[in-house]
Amino acid sequence: MAQEKRKFGFDTRMLHAGHVPDAVTGARSVPIYQTTSYVFNDPDHAAQLFELKQYGNIYTRINNPTTAVFEERIASLENGTGALACASGMSAQLITMMTLLQPGDEIVASSHLYGGTITQFTHTFKKLGLTCHFVDPTHIDNWAAAITPQTRAFYAETIGNPKGTILDFAAVTDLANAHNIPLIVDNTFATPYLCRPIDFGATITLHSATKFIGGHGNSIGGVIIDSGQFDFSQFATIADPSPAYHNLKFYETFGHYGFLMKARTETLRDTGSSISPFNAFLLIQGLETLSVRMDRHVANAQKIAEFLDQHDNVAWVSYAGLPDNPHHDLAKKYLPKGPGAIFTFGIKADNPRQAGKEFIESLHLFSHLANVGDARSLVIHPGSTTHQQLSDAELTAAGVDPGMIRLSIGMETVEDLIWDLDQALQAI
Amino acid sequence: MGSRSSLAGDIGMNTVLNDEQRKKYLDPATIRSALQETKTIAMVGLSPKSERPSNFVATYMQYEGYRVIPVNPRATEILGEKAYPDLLSIPDDIQIDMVNVFRRPAECPAIAEQAVKIGAKSLWLQLRVVSPEAAEIAEAADIAVIMDRCVKIEHGRYAGSLHWVGMNTEIISARKAKRHV
Numbered sequence: 001m002a003q004e005k006r007k008f009g010f011d012t013r014m015l016h017a018g019h020v021p022d023a024v025t026g027a028r029s030v031p032i033y034q035t036t037s038y039v040f041n042d043p044d045h046a047a048q049l050f051e052l053k054q055y056g057n058i059y060t061r062i063n064n065p066t067t068a069v070f071e072e073r074i075a076s077l078e079n080g081t082g083a084l085a086c087a088s089g090m091s092a093q094l095i096t097m098m099t100l101l102q103p104g105d106e107i108v109a110s111s112h113l114y115g116g117t118i119t120q121f122t123h124t125f126k127k128l129g130l131t132c133h134f135v136d137p138t139h140i141d142n143w144a145a146a147i148t149p150q151t152r153a154f155y156a157e158t159i160g161n162p163k164g165t166i167l168d169f170a171a172v173t174d175l176a177n178a179h180n181i182p183l184i185v186d187n188t189f190a191t192p193y194l195c196r197p198i199d200f201g202a203t204i205t206l207h208s209a210t211k212f213i214g215g216h217g218n219s220i221g222g223v224i225i226d227s228g229q230f231d232f233s234q235f236a237t238i239a240d241p242s243p244a245y246h247n248l249k250f251y252e253t254f255g256h257y258g259f260l261m262k263a264r265t266e267t268l269r270d271t272g273s274s275i276s277p278f279n280a281f282l283l284i285q286g287l288e289t290l291s292v293r294m295d296r297h298v299a300n301a302q303k304i305a306e307f308l309d310q311h312d313n314v315a316w317v318s319y320a321g322l323p324d325n326p327h328h329d330l331a332k333k334y335l336p337k338g339p340g341a342i343f344t345f346g347i348k349a350d351n352p353r354q355a356g357k358e359f360i361e362s363l364h365l366f367s368h369l370a371n372v373g374d375a376r377s378l379v380i381h382p383g384s385t386t387h388q389q390l391s392d393a394e395l396t397a398a399g400v401d402p403g404m405i406r407l408s409i410g411m412e413t414v415e416d417l418i419w420d421l422d423q424a425l426q427a428i
Numbered sequence: 429m430g431s432r433s434s435l436a437g438d439i440g441m442n443t444v445l446n447d448e449q450r451k452k453y454l455d456p457a458t459i460r461s462a463l464q465e466t467k468t469i470a471m472v473g474l475s476p477k478s479e480r481p482s483n484f485v486a487t488y489m490q491y492e493g494y495r496v497i498p499v500n501p502r503a504t505e506i507l508g509e510k511a512y513p514d515l516l517s518i519p520d521d522i523q524i525d526m527v528n529v530f531r532r533p534a535e536c537p538a539i540a541e542q543a544v545k546i547g548a549k550s551l552w553l554q555l556r557v558v559s560p561e562a563a564e565i566a567e568a569a570d571i572a573v574i575m576d577r578c579v580k581i582e583h584g585r586y587a588g589s590l591h592w593v594g595m596n597t598e599i600i601s602a603r604k605a606k607r608h609v
Contacts, residue, residue, distance in 0.1 A: 005438035007438045008438075008600050012600065021603070021604045045491065048487060054589070055593050056589055057592055063592055068591055072591055072595065080596060081596055082593070248479050255442075256442045
């Protein structure tokens with residue numbers, strides 16, 4: 001009988017998963033393999049690599065030893081069987097859907113998504129012959145009603161951008177399982193430290209690694225993590241013989257990593273949306289401090305949400321960490337360490353749209369830009385930027401309050417952030 | 429690159445075995461010693477078709493230096509080696525170290541009995557091939573048993589190459605790697 005094996009903790013795996021110091025140099029930090037290609041052992045080896053009969057490196061558009069460390073590390077942290085890194089969060093979505101779906105297939109997606117995702121799913125996917133039905137995710141009946149015989153994917157965000165809707169994993173996975181539909185979850189706002197969708201039944205987890213995973217606002221990247229749990233045997237795109245690989249059947253041959261092998265060797269190869277090894281290295285650096293940073297992000301966000309909730313010039317605060325928030329119970333269930341550090345609030349003013357603009361102009365520490373998940377605090381006012389072309393009436397119809405401000409809370413001294421918000425709110 | 433022999437971490441994803449079976453049949457030390465001590469593998473159910481999973485595994489293991497003896501009653505030669513209808517038909521001058529099975533669980537007890545007769549050192553049942561009866565037969569003859577695991581994946585896990593395709597090998601170690609499994 002073998003000895004009891006150690007189950008290493010999350011923080012240990014943040015630092016060690018995916019990287020054993022190499023046999024030749026013993027380099028402790030992950031080396032950056034800044035190379036396009038790799039010398040073959042011999043012609044047989046080359047042929048077998050191209051036939052996928054050997055595991056190995058061919059070309060950095062398909063895989064890279066630095067990127068592989070990032071992939072294995074995030075797979076370990078998300079409790080997945082493996083991962084595929086790519087150029088951006090948007091390319092992670094594109095690769096996932098192009099691998100799983102074929103023309104005529106349909107997606108049922110939460111409508112509480114990043115606007116760029118809604119645009120990609122609606123317009124770009126239409127050119128690929130794919131249809132997406134968006135549903136209010138807060139009632140499971142909406143998901144069920146949108147299912148058709150062509151439905152091949154469910155899609156949602158753990159914490160919806162920007163409304164802060166928390167996905168009810170139990171309800172959605174029960175429905176997905178009953179119909180043999182894979183559930184794909186964008187876990188960007190939560191990170192694997194706050195929530196691991198695979199633990200709650202998701203098939204595939206995605207990230208814009210650009211955000212909290214990198215954590216310092218310096219690298220664009222995306223990643224796809226497969227649970228290895230979904231039965232793709234009846235799923236034509238993964239199970240059927242692949243004409244691109246001598247009729248190889250990916251699911252039969254690679255089993256629990258059939259989806260990822262197909263995503264890597266067909267979709268990533270053919271779309272060319274690979275990540276740079278240098279970006280992968282910076283994302284690895286981010287992962288090594290993920291839990292420490294997220295604890296600070298969440299603690300600061302909670303204090304700031306509580307402060308704003310009591311402020312005279314604030315109409316409302318939408319953060320699931322506040323007890324009266326409609327998503328508070330789901331947040332406690334699925335994100336017990338805290339529901340992230342990105343949330344919205346509404347400015348109380350006679351002309352909230354103008355007040356929002358003045359508020360932004362009065363801030364000293366919050367950076368005004370279109371990103372989230374930086375170590376620094378960030379702010380944006382959709383009414384004067386991303387949605388500035390819409391009238392107040394159109395804004396309201398789109399569910400955007402003209403005075404709505406989105407914050408991404410950083411790791412600065414929290415009293416300084418509160419001071420900054422307070423003085424800007426007093427200035428309007 | 430391979431990992432050191434003192435791996436202490438749990439490696440147990442992607443299995444249908446229960447906890448007790450996991451400890452017995454997925455033990456990393458057993459798996460690694462079977463891979464290290466084996467020179468010749470009899471592959472029962474090896475397909476001659478190059479796109480079949482068993483053919484992938486045999487091609488890989490051959491390249492890694494193992495001799496692969498095909499056991500398939502419907503084939504005469506696979507990957508340059510003469511095929512035999514069953515384990516007992518393999519000539520005595522070929523010492524089979526490992527019997528690697530790509531057949532349904534119901535066929536495994538009979539295969540295990542033959543593995544005992546030819547003096548194999550390990551019986552390895554592929555992913556999702558689970559047969560407690562076959563294990564019992566092999567264990568009674570002191571043959572090491574591994575089940576619900578792929579011999580190619582496990583070789584790649586400990587040799588370090590599985591990692592290159594982004595797989596979660598579950599290997600955690602701060603020690604400098606070795607250059608073999």
